[in-house]
Amino acid sequence: MSIIYGKRIRLRAIEREDVAKFHKWVNDPEVTRGLAMYLPLSMQDEENWFDRMSKSDPDEKPLAIEVRKGRNWKLIGNCGVFGISLANRSAELGIIIGEKSEWDKGYGAEAMTLLLQHGFETLNLNRIFLRVYEDNVRAVRSYEKAGFVLEGRQRQAVYKHGKYEDVLFMSVLRSEWDTRKKEK
Numbered sequence: 272m273s274i275i276y277g278k279r280i281r282l283r284a285i286e287r288e289d290v291a292k293f294h295k296w297v298n299d300p301e302v303t304r305g306l307a308m309y310l311p312l313s314m315q316d317e318e319n320w321f322d323r324m325s326k327s328d329p330d331e332k333p334l335a336i337e338v339r340k341g342r343n344w345k346l347i348g349n350c351g352v353f354g355i356s357l358a359n360r361s362a363e364l365g366i367i368i369g370e371k372s373e374w375d376k377g378y379g380a381e382a383m384t385l386l387l388q389h390g391f392e393t394l395n396l397n398r399i400f401l402r403v404y405e406d407n408v409r410a411v412r413s414y415e416k417a418g419f420v421l422e423g424r425q426r427q428a429v430y431k432h433g434k435y436e437d438v439l440f441m442s443v444l445r446s447e448w449d450t451r452k453k454e455k
């Protein structure tokens with residue numbers, strides 16, 4: 272797979288040098304608020320994650336998100352496709368933009384749109400879904416902009432910050448992707 276280019280961002284392979292930034296992000300409580308992480312992570316934990324990811328199915332390797340800054344590219348997060356079911360032609364997406372100064376600029380929606388395009392038009396998937404905590408309103412809004420629709424919820428499925436929260440399931444079907452493309 273070669274680098275996936277969008278209008279303002281690109282998705283490239285993750286390198287070992289990226290791990291220091293990931294380590295910073297996964298220890299930032301504001302970043303991990305909407306994630307299934309609650310313990311501090313050491314640099315060794317992150318190195319181990321990188322080693323595991325390097326050996327994973329090539330279609331499920333996480334990708335670095337970079338935004339164009341003049342002539343350079345700035346690393347702002349990572350995202351990926353995982354849990355691919357060949358029989359059902361379905362998979363799940365995940366994303367972290369760790370650079371908080373880059374939130375709310377539409378990069379999350381753009382990265383998810385690139386992953387949808389990759390999932391439908393390269394991996395030939397039929398259904399692409401994600402899970403998001405109900406009170407992660409920034410994420411929900413970003414996913415809606417990328418075309419995800421709410422398909423259901425697991426009630427009180429997660430306990431975070433002293434309360435139970437619903438976990439929302441959002442998805443895009445291939446038929447919806449095709450319709451959207453024709454409308455453009």
Ligand SMILES: CC(C)(COP(=O)(O)OP(=O)(O)OC[C@H]1O[C@@H](n2cnc3c(N)ncnc32)[C@H](O)[C@@H]1OP(=O)(O)O)[C@@H](O)C(=O)NCCC(=O)NCCS
Nearest residue numbers: 305367368374375376377378379380403408409410412413
């Ligand atoms: C969730 C995340 C991927 C979204 O990416 P992003 O680039 O910040 O989001 P976008 O710019 O695409 O969209 C954010 C939208 O939420 C809106 N928003 C932000 N805060 C909001 C709030 N408190 N209430 C309502 N809307 C809000 C923004 O205005 C924007 O909508 P708009 O373009 O219609 O104005 C990113 O913020 C992130 O990685 N956060 C930390 C990790 C995380 O939560 N990952 C997702 C786990 S499911």
